[in-house]
Amino acid sequence: xxxxxxxxxxxxxxxxxxxxxxxxxxxxxxxxxxxxxxxxxxxxxxxxxxxxxxxxxxxxxxxxxxxxxxxxxxxxxxxxxxxxxxxxxxxxxxxxxxxxxxxxxxxxxxxxxxxxxxxxxxxxxxxxxxxxxxxxxxxxxxxxxxxxxxxxxxxxxxxxxxxxxxxxxxxxxxxxxxxxxxxxxxxxxxxxxxxxxxxxxxxxxxxxxxxxxxxxxxxx
Numbered sequence: 001x002x003x004x005x006x007x008x009x010x011x012x013x014x015x016x017x018x019x020x021x022x023x024x025x026x027x028x029x030x031x032x033x034x035x036x037x038x039x040x041x042x043x044x045x046x047x048x049x050x051x052x053x054x055x056x057x058x059x060x061x062x063x064x065x066x067x068x069x070x071x072x073x074x075x076x077x078x079x080x081x082x083x084x085x086x087x088x089x090x091x092x093x094x095x096x097x098x099x100x101x102x103x104x105x106x107x108x109x110x111x112x113x114x115x116x117x118x119x120x121x122x123x124x125x126x127x128x129x130x131x132x133x134x135x136x137x138x139x140x141x142x143x144x145x146x147x148x149x150x151x152x153x154x155x156x157x158x159x160x161x162x163x164x165x166x167x168x169x170x171x172x173x174x175x176x177x178x179x180x181x182x183x184x185x186x187x188x189x190x191x192x193x194x195x196x197x198x199x200x201x202x203x204x205x206x207x208x209x210x211x212x213x214x215x216x217x218x219x220x
Contacts, residue, residue, distance in 0.1 A: 103138055
């Protein structure tokens with residue numbers, strides 16, 4: 001049951017919480033991440049699929065199919081959909097149109113992952129999101145719509161709001177003695193929908209800071 005970060009209200013689900021943020025709080029009150037979540041929610045509710053004659057619908061589907069085929073297969077507009085963790089909710093598009101950097105820390109049961117290791121450095125296999133040149137501190141985004149879920153999946157890590165799966169083990173925040181933190185810029189996010197934002201290569205420090213932490217308390 002989500003609680004409002006800006007007042008004392010509680011809500012049955014996330015949709016109700018986002019409706020509350022949209023209706024009861026000014027945009028200036030909200031954090032950058034919450035503003036984006038509200039914008040995405042309001043946008044999702046804003047339209048209906050147009051109706052029309054069967055022939056027009058068929059032509060529309062055909063046109064969309066052609067566009068998708070050209071974009072993804074002829075122009076190579078999408079990054080590889082398959083990841084070590086299988087399919088994800090959203091895969092990137094427009095590979096090569098973006099060049100952004102950010103930083104990351106993933107610590108699982110006391111082990112901080114070293115993304116400078118060769119097994120994590122796969123810019124050719126995953127051009128949309130990767131580490132490169134032996135640098136494990138700065139991630140590279142070279143596509144549009146790179147979600148946190150997709151980014152981590154390319155590294156062999158499956159993340160949700162409250163679970164982390166790595167090296168064959170799933171850690172759940174609901175399990176006794178287990179604490180799972182999945183944050184961007186110190187705020188909890190939905191990895192399946194949160195799109196990473198970085199800074200240009202000449203901008204120095206900045207960009208989203210990803211923090212994924214699994215803490216185990218064996219005495220709990």
